[in-house]
Amino acid sequence: MKHKGDIFQNSNKANLGSYVMFLDMNSYFASCEQQRHPELRGKPLGVLTYDSPNAAVIAASKEAKKFGIKSGMRLRDCLMLCPDMLTITTHPAWYRKIHVDFMAILRSYCDDVIPKSIDEAVANFNSYRLVYDDLTVVAKQIKADIRAKYDYLTCSIGIAPNSFLAKVGTGLQKIDGLTVITPENIDGYLATMKLTDLPGIAAANERRLKLIGINDPLQMRHSSPALLRKAFGGVVGNYWHSRLNFGEVDMYSNAQNRTMSATRTLSRQQSQNRQTLESMIISLCTRLEQRMVKGGLFCKEVTFAIRYADNTDWDTTVKLPDPIQDAIELRNYIKERMGVYERTHGLESLLTSKVINLTVAIQSFVKDTVMQYSLFDNRMKKDTVRKVMYQIKDRFEQKDVVRKGSEMFNPNVMKDAVGFGSVRDLGLNKEGNVRNTYLLEEELLPGQPRKIVKKPKEIAAPAEQEGVDYVNEDTYTDVPGEPLTYDSRLMTYD
Numbered sequence: 001m002k003h004k005g006d007i008f009q010n011s012n013k014a015n016l017g018s019y020v021m022f023l024d025m026n027s028y029f030a031s032c033e034q035q036r037h038p039e040l041r042g043k044p045l046g047v048l049t050y051d052s053p054n055a056a057v058i059a060a061s062k063e064a065k066k067f068g069i070k071s072g073m074r075l076r077d078c079l080m081l082c083p084d085m086l087t088i089t090t091h092p093a094w095y096r097k098i099h100v101d102f103m104a105i106l107r108s109y110c111d112d113v114i115p116k117s118i119d120e121a122v123a124n125f126n127s128y129r130l131v132y133d134d135l136t137v138v139a140k141q142i143k144a145d146i147r148a149k150y151d152y153l154t155c156s157i158g159i160a161p162n163s164f165l166a167k168v169g170t171g172l173q174k175i176d177g178l179t180v181i182t183p184e185n186i187d188g189y190l191a192t193m194k195l196t197d198l199p200g201i202a203a204a205n206e207r208r209l210k211l212i213g214i215n216d217p218l219q220m221r222h223s224s225p226a227l228l229r230k231a232f233g234g235v236v237g238n239y240w241h242s243r244l245n246f247g248e249v250d251m252y253s254n255a256q257n258r259t260m261s262a263t264r265t266l267s268r269q270q271s272q273n274r275q276t277l278e279s280m281i282i283s284l285c286t287r288l289e290q291r292m293v294k295g296g297l298f299c300k301e302v303t304f305a306i307r308y309a310d311n312t313d314w315d316t317t318v319k320l321p322d323p324i325q326d327a328i329e330l331r332n333y334i335k336e337r338m339g340v341y342e343r344t345h346g347l348e349s350l351l352t353s354k355v356i357n358l359t360v361a362i363q364s365f366v367k368d369t370v371m372q373y374s375l376f377d378n379r380m381k382k383d384t385v386r387k388v389m390y391q392i393k394d395r396f397e398q399k400d401v402v403r404k405g406s407e408m409f410n411p412n413v414m415k416d417a418v419g420f421g422s423v424r425d426l427g428l429n430k431e432g433n434v435r436n437t438y439l440l441e442e443e444l445l446p447g448q449p450r451k452i453v454k455k456p457k458e459i460a461a462p463a464e465q466e467g468v469d470y471v472n473e474d475t476y477t478d479v480p481g482e483p484l485t486y487d488s489r490l491m492t493y494d
């Protein structure tokens, strides 16, 4: 999975000053709803993607969390803990608008800001050492600026020598926090934490760490890279050593692509139905296809991972004979691998009712401009058709006017899967509305009528903010060649 020359990352030397700021909006989707609906403020509230007792609450308000409600719990279980909990279904357009606004506030203080998810961003202030004496003053000002625009929204800010520890800092105080981690105080903080409190350490990692005698984050920080390599089975161990010892491995100075991934956490109801799981794989592949078409890229490698309810995983990486872009082709390679495994292990299907998460990641990209079409004559036509289809989609305000066959496979699943797109794809159009050029479906802001609008030809598509980007909002960060090491709990939006 590693490709020499494909890995771009900052130098690994330790930064001892605390100049990286991580911002995490508190109870994001729930707070956004409470911002818009004052009558919901101060009340336990769960945000759902669809209204059913089996639906998962993807965000719980601060008030709901006091009852023990956590993101990812099923509505039915939440109501057992808090019978008075109110619910509301998601309004992604609204969450995206607020995302764009808080990103603009951060960028007014620092020009090196990367969104990590719809409600998280990391700002690298290393080149501002002479500009700001005290980053906590900047952090307080950022909080005040957000509050001035959205009075109900709070965020937690962590400041540390690297982005991982800055993220750890945001978790130390749950609401409206501000924590500075330094080489002097880090051991004190780590001593209060469990291994699974570290972002990216799931139960399975914890087991492996404990097996080799590492029982808590403090021990982990003071373990040798060699021991951590043993626990993580390779170079990922070095990354962990570096994270806990002030190296930067999670923020890349070079926006060069490494991995694009699309991932979905499933409700119990969704995993009962094998057809739904199959549809989900197609929708994940379609999401990646969209991003490749937009970026003018083909991939040479695909990884597919299934996580089960007992925290076990199954994954496979396919090196593709030819660079591809097509969702159904990606899906076919995945299916073929699954089929081989199922047959050799006498399994009926890997897609059991215990599946809780599916991830498709692609890597090793080739620009379409350097594709040797002579080698792929039979494919050239198809690739052109695909591009034209997306161009047609772009010409309409509502993207569901034109649909591809693979999108028709199961429209409801599709809508669910592409609902948020990638945060890096968010931009403002001429009217100041948030547009995501990668979304297949448009949803409307409240009160906005749905009508089919054909864009006049002369209006160009909105400029992409930072060119094509390969970090999906679903993954906290992608370690080169290791897109699947992070815990799926990072995909809920606290």
Ligand SMILES: [Mg+2]
Pocket: 024, 025, 026, 027, 028, 119, 493, 494
């Ligand atoms: Mg949050």
